[in-house]
Amino acid sequence: MDALLYGLLKSLDFIGEQKRVILDRMGSVMLQYLVETGTVPSSGRPREFARSLRRLLIKNGYGPKIPLQSKAMPGAPSSPNLVEILTPTDRHLAGGVFPKSSVSRRKEKVDWVLYETVLYGMTRALDDQLGVQGQLILDRIGTGMLDYLLELGAIERSDDPKILIQSVIDYFVKAGYAKSFQFELEGAPPDTFVSRYESARYYTTVFRRIQKEGSALLSCPLCLVGHSIWGTQGWKFGDIFEVRIQSSGKVLVKAKVYPSMERFTEKDALRFARMKV
């Protein structure tokens, strides 16, 4: 969770203080998600809402800083900013300093529902604000997560992208993100990236919901970190054109992938220039 939030805040640094606008939107989408998934009751029942939300946060180690009470209306929630509550303040996120010694006072793993709430919130907020361009920021989040995990020593550094990717997969599988993950490239030259997961809850919850809402964004954290590593070799990821989610929990995802090469050549430009309109 900390790696994800580090990546998120780092990726928005370039817009300065105005990132607050996106984070506020994200916070309200997160609350909406928790209500819609039945994790907390509707804010129309303020006391139950506040109690339930507080219970969830405390259970996940976010106890001391939950301002859920409004002085004006005792018992009513004061529009809690979830992003602020979940953001670790002890790691100087903005400065990029994250000493190993400060590894979590909180639980190392949070409940999946809280993690998916953050994933859904950031995806929807970026989609609402930027549409598909939001993927550029999501990919930056992957880079930030990778930096964080490397710095923390959770993933071993390697100059060999294949070894690094395997370390990332091992990390995410061990952390419970999926029971297993395998990938392969199809085509010669490769044009399709095939991912196979067992029990990857992201796809049955967040991804399914996002797709239904018409978004083309991909916020699977394992994929985002992977994109970052492949990106160092000049690879780009395009549209996800096939997704099969089986009731057994198996997931197959096929995405277009583009090796490092020019995709609109001088020849293409010349052909277009000669086209009669």
Add this chain to the structure above:
Amino acid sequence: MSVRELIDKQTSRIENPVVLLSVNPVVYQEGIMSAIKYFSERFGMGLYITLNKPCAFLQGAFEKDGLAPGNLVYLDSITNTPERRTESCHYLGRMRELTDLCIALANMISEEKEVKFVFVDSVSTLLIYNDSKSVARFCHSVTEKLRSMGLPAALVLVEMEEGKDVVAQLAQFCDAYVKTGELK
């Protein structure tokens, strides 16, 4: 200064300007709305190339903001649908190749004789799945084609690190580089 004032200040004396419009992510929607209204009022009917948000969403948003539905035709390469044509939109399918975009653009301009400007939203989206050199070359080809036909254009991109090298290249062949301000 509003986006339309910024564009007007830099382009009012140019007959058919090609504008590179760099928009802060926080004011993206407002920036696009303001720019499209400016182009629409100044030049008339436009061709909106949407790579970023589905045409149906844009039509609703523009109409809500007072832009007459007949003022734009769309080339949509983001809606997840097989290639098809409706009265106001040519759906290409999601994230199509740059060469496909070129052909569709040329065909649409040729068919829609009333089109008086072209609006590309956005160059940043192309950078998700294309190398920056190809994106710059594509934009150059498109603007050259439009210039040869006397059509003004706007190339939109969202301000972020990823597009910086492309901005420098695109700015060289655009008449104006308009950078939107911050949230007021």
